[in-house]
Amino acid sequence: MNVGQLISGKEFAVLPHEASIKEVAYAMEINSVSSVLLKGEDKIIGIITEKDIVRAVSKGLDYTQPAINIASKDIIKVDYEKSIYDAYEIMMKNNIRHLIIEKDGKCVGVVSIKELIKALSLMLAETMTY
Structure with missing residues (x-):
């Protein structure tokens, strides 16, 4: 199974890099996603996860400030195939919970560790015999 199959038909959230922390949290809520990509002029320049939002809240950061200030900017990607x-x-090597999926050099989705583990578990269950 390729990683692209995990995102087939699945929506992901992208906001402009000027978006505030509050706008990112709202996008996560209304889209039922655990991450939001931040886009610069022509490419993804950051990713914010629920963990980043929790960290910002615990530090008492102003939620009207630009979300890019708390985003991970070291973008780790994997090819769709x-x-x-x-x-x-x-994901394990880089200690991350979300991975950007690219196809033909373009971002086409995000997969979470939860989705990946679920797929791996199903594949393992299918191969087991009793």
Whole structure:
């Protein structure tokens, strides 16, 4: 199974890099997603996860400030055609919970560790015999 199959038909949230922390949190809520990508003029320049929002709240940061201030800017991507095993290895190696999926050099989605583990568990269950 390739990682692109996990995002097929799944929505992901992208906001302009000027968006506030509050706008990002709102986008997560209304889209039922655990991450939001921040876009610069022509590319993704950051990712914010629920963990980043919790960290900001715990530090008492002003939620009207630009979300790019709390975003992870070291964008880690995987090609759409890579296996879910490759995606899992990348996530473990980089200690991340969300991975950006690219196809033909363009961002086409985000996969979470939760979604990846679920797929791996189902694949394992299918191969087990009793």
